Amino acid sequence: MLTKTSPVLSDGTKISDLIYPDTREVQMRVLSDPEIYELEMEKIFGKTWVLLGHESEIPNANDFMVRDIGGDSVIVARDKNDEIHVTLNVCPHRGMRVALTDCGNAQIHKCIYHGWAFRPNGDFIGSPVKRECMHGTILPESELGLKKARSITYGGLIFATWNIDGPSFEEFLGDAKWYYDILFQRTDKGMEVLGPPQRFIVNANWKTAGEQSAADGFHTLTLHRWLGEVGNYAKKGAAEPDSDEPDLTPEMYGVEVSSPHGHALRCIDLARKIRRLTGLEPDELSIQEKLNALPPAGMTKDMVEQLARNLSEDQLKVLTSMPPQVGGMFPNILFGFVYIPQPDGSVVGSMTMHTYIPRGPNKLEFCNWIFAEKDAPQELREKMLKQTIQLFGTSGMVEQDDSDTWPHMTLSAKGAMGRHMTLKYQAVYETGKPDGWPGPGIVNEGFTKDDTQWHWWLYWNELMHAE
């Protein structure tokens, strides 16, 4: 059971003083306070499951890559038995980083400082000049290995945690797993990365990006308004009345799923897209006909037969009516599985995931992976790769505007007055689940609201209060 003792900051403020459940507000001090940041490193990034990458990034025995769990560098390595291990990238001898490159292939990870050596699974092999026993005899060799994290793969995604005895990954996902399976477990062979992630620094607190990933729909209307002015949504189909005013509001309707663990998904109404992109009437189509008319983002008509083998009828129903398209996983993950209309009338999907790695109270590292299904034809993969790079990540025309916004929020949170202002999540759903909705979780229907993001903060609050 979680013990509810509110951590006290050095000026006497309790964490519980900074979040107002009655009015659904969060004091902006949480976006800039260094003490809160340090608490988060222990209570959030030291406790939850953290996304590190995808197994397709290290396909061969002894491949490794260096990633981060909060402020800790870790080695993610595949051993000769094809098992993936996550170990702290700190030499247990004198604290030097053991792996100094971003990735590579190594049977032995040898520290360049005093030469202690480790296997891909972190086990201690030995130190130089064996007969002189540099590592002594006080501790057994079994205790001289790299510190091991607990890790799992899900849809090939590699997650790890330092919370060795904590909740399982499935418990962590909870009801949201039913929806994530629609994205990450839908095909026979699964998905793979199209390359290593883009990485860049944003001078912003990690939570500015984290809370937005918990399915902030509203910001699209204003921050991403260009999409309706000159972007992919600017050209209106014959079925829609001409208007000079950009209107992104149709994209705001659907179903939003939130979770007591801060996960969130926006399941956006697909009927309009089917009408607009195929000219067909979705209400008159079966599930299979809808899949053929507009295959899920990142799939082709040839691939859709796999879906029935991997998903339930209920999941297919959601996938063909209100597919999860954007959202996040607590604490610092965004996913986007979106349909991008092309000038020639075709559709190219984009499958992307980001993590926002905390790099201090005022800095995050934006890490962007781009995916395709392993079975996707080469031509589609190339289109998805270009399309995704042009819209998301470093130079992405959509996300450029996000990364320019979060630093301003972080600066605002530093002011003596500004830090007492609040983030507000007061657009409240009053709808609940639509009739016949087959999925689990906290579900609401209609125009986007703030519930998913508020639930993200409630879990943040719960973890900050846990022992």
Next chain:
Amino acid sequence: MQQVQEQSPEATLGQYVPVGSAEYNAILTFMYEEAALLDQLRLNEWGQRLATDLIYTAPLRHTRLNSDHAKSFVRTVQHFHDDYRSVMGRILRLSGKSAWAEDPPSRTRRLVTNLLVRETSNADEFEVTSYVLLTRSRFSEHHVDVISCERQDLIRREADGGFKLARREILLDQSVLGTANLAVFL
């Protein structure tokens, strides 16, 4: 230049165009003008200097051992992966009403140096290497973002004697870029 050869073994590198020659100076002038157009936010004029078969890319960089140096350039996922149409799309967005990442715009300087020009098998095309230091100042932040890179370009002489940019590969130095986005061209 060793490194460049390793990057594209299929390319047959031609003779250097002598530094200071009329041809070299004409290309150098084209590069200086290009930097000025971008720094002065004259994006549409810059766009007119792009060839319609343009390929515009920026590989990721990885920290790798010296023995794996060639692998430090990653050309699968990249930071830019563009062509003429998509670059013109970026210009269209940046010229619109709601491109907040560059509105208000950054104040930039593109310092273009170390220009080397080689002939190719086509008399009207030149392989051009340049170093660029881009400084990017935003809002009232007194620190500037600095982006350093080498550009490997294919510059084409048009029938009217002017030049167009037909290919640009931007070899960035940072494995983790120190700027919040590439809403600016390099």
